[in-house]
Structure formats: structure tokens, C-alpha cells
Amino acid sequence: MRFAAVSIDLDELHHYFAIHGLPAPERAAHVVYDRAVPRASDWAEALGVPLTFFVVGRDLERAENAETVRSLLARGHELGNHSFSHHYDLTRRDRAEMAREVAGGIDALTRATGTRPLGFRAPGYLVNDELIGVLASLGVAYDSSVFPSPAYYAAKAAKLFSLKLRGRTSQSVRGTAKMLLAPARPYRLGTPFWKRGGGIPELPIQVTPGTRLPYIGTSLVLAGADGARLMTRTLMLEPFVNLELHGMDFLGVDDELGPLLPHQPDARLTRTAKLAALTAAVELLKKMRFRFVRLDEAARTVG
Numbered sequence: 001m002r003f004a005a006v007s008i009d010l011d012e013l014h015h016y017f018a019i020h021g022l023p024a025p026e027r028a029a030h031v032v033y034d035r036a037v038p039r040a041s042d043w044a045e046a047l048g049v050p051l052t053f054f055v056v057g058r059d060l061e062r063a064e065n066a067e068t069v070r071s072l073l074a075r076g077h078e079l080g081n082h083s084f085s086h087h088y089d090l091t092r093r094d095r096a097e098m099a100r101e102v103a104g105g106i107d108a109l110t111r112a113t114g115t116r117p118l119g120f121r122a123p124g125y126l127v128n129d130e131l132i133g134v135l136a137s138l139g140v141a142y143d144s145s146v147f148p149s150p151a152y153y154a155a156k157a158a159k160l161f162s163l164k165l166r167g168r169t170s171q172s173v174r175g176t177a178k179m180l181l182a183p184a185r186p187y188r189l190g191t192p193f194w195k196r197g198g199g200i201p202e203l204p205i206q207v208t209p210g211t212r213l214p215y216i217g218t219s220l221v222l223a224g225a226d227g228a229r230l231m232t233r234t235l236m237l238e239p240f241v242n243l244e245l246h247g248m249d250f251l252g253v254d255d256e257l258g259p260l261l262p263h264q265p266d267a268r269l270t271r272t273a274k275l276a277a278l279t280a281a282v283e284l285l286k287k288m289r290f291r292f293v294r295l296d297e298a299a300r301t302v303g
Ligand SMILES: [Zn+2]
Pocket: 009, 010, 011, 082, 086, 122, 123, 124
């Protein structure tokens, strides 16, 4: 049986503004929870696909957001931990702070829903051995953060370099190039984390076989429906597809994205165009006989 999973990181828009060194407008504060989440769950339910939402713990201090995640859980979706504060430089902080961030995310979700989250996704896809050690010591059941895509890594490095040239400070961090050596298919984390070992399961962010191009929401929406189908076809022989999206992928230009337009090409797309690309990918995966599961279910199949 071949599995596919769709997960959505619920980064609010202020994180995107921070990546580009821009101030976030007040009216953009809750756009992801208030607009993107309902659209995402409607979209997935129409396709019969269960979702895994990665939640930033701090966002649950807003009562409406806590209510939203409770209803997602009640509808059969999974909630995972995306840390308490979503610090892009989490791997550069000391172990005590990493532990506070991971435990803070677990506690926030447990308090809001009564259910302890099983999975973790690191901010900016960045982990290191110390952070993996923290996950294991806190009883986290699986991680889904490693993103072994040279193309993504190069694009991020170029972006950070160009911001630096223009004297702007990004909140984003590049991380070690060693992560590019990690397996592209699910594995048990070793030491170092990009090697196989006997640790908790890692469900890497999907890349295309061989070329290791990022197969994530941003690349699918930029490719359009036909491009998304072409990319999806390359996954024909994969045992598992881990499609990672962001709340951002369910927002259009009229959703307070204005100031991001010069910096992020995907912010210029209409919501309809984005949805068409994501739907094309999911429908083709179904046709290719992938069975959609939540990430916690997929993690249990890692040998
Ligand atoms: Zn994030």
C-alpha cells in the first residue's frame, strides 16, 4: 500500500513579513486562521483527504484560534506541534530554550484540545542533533522537518545573501548543507540526523526523485495545474508522498498580501489558480493509487 499525506503549516503572515525584513500590517494578523484554515479544511474534505496541521503554540492564546483547532481535530484532522514561538533560529539557541519551545508547543495544544500532539515540524525546516535529542526526550512520536532539496537550499541562501547586500535583516536562517545528504524517503533518525539510525521516525518534506526539486505547495502553485501534474508524475515509484503546504497557499492577493508582492512570486497568484494547482496534484496522486493518511498514521509505518 502506498501512502500520501498533506500537511499544512499554520504560519501567520507576520512570519513572512519577518523573512523579508518587513513590518506586518495589523489587519493581516489573523488572516491564516480566519480565512486560510476554513478554506483548507473545506478543500481537503471535498477531496476526502485528512490533513495534518502544524500549529504554532503561541497562536492558541487567541480564543478563536483555539476554537478553530478544536474543530479541526473533531473533524478527523491531526494537529502537530510547530513549536511555541516559531523562531527561525531555533537551532542556534541553547538546549534549554529548544526544550521550552518544543514543550511549550505540546502544552499549548494539549491545553487547547485535551489531546497531546504526536508530531513536530521545525520552523524553517531546520533541525540539528540537539533539537532531535530534545524531541526524543520529550516523547515526540515523529518529526517531519528534514528537507533535502539542493534547489530549495540554494534559493534560500541566495535570498538571504541579497537581503544582506541591501542591508536588510531577515529572520530566516540557512542551516547546514549536510541536511542535503539526508534520505529523501522516511527513515529513523540517527546521529547525525541526516543519517539513518534507530531514533524516532523522520518523514522528510517531499522532493522529486533524483533531481530533488521541492515538491511543496509553493512550487506546485507556481507551476500551475499542468506543471503540478508534471511534478506529481515524477513520484510514480515513491512509496510515500509527504506534501507540505502553508496556510499562505490558501490566500489570494486580496488577503492582505499586498506588501509581500514584490518579494514573493506566489503572493501574486489568485486563490483560484493556487487551488487549481493543489487540486490537480492531489487528484493525480489519487489516480496513481496513493492512499491519503494523516502524518501520525504514516509515521507508524516507518520500519
Ligand atoms: Zn513555519
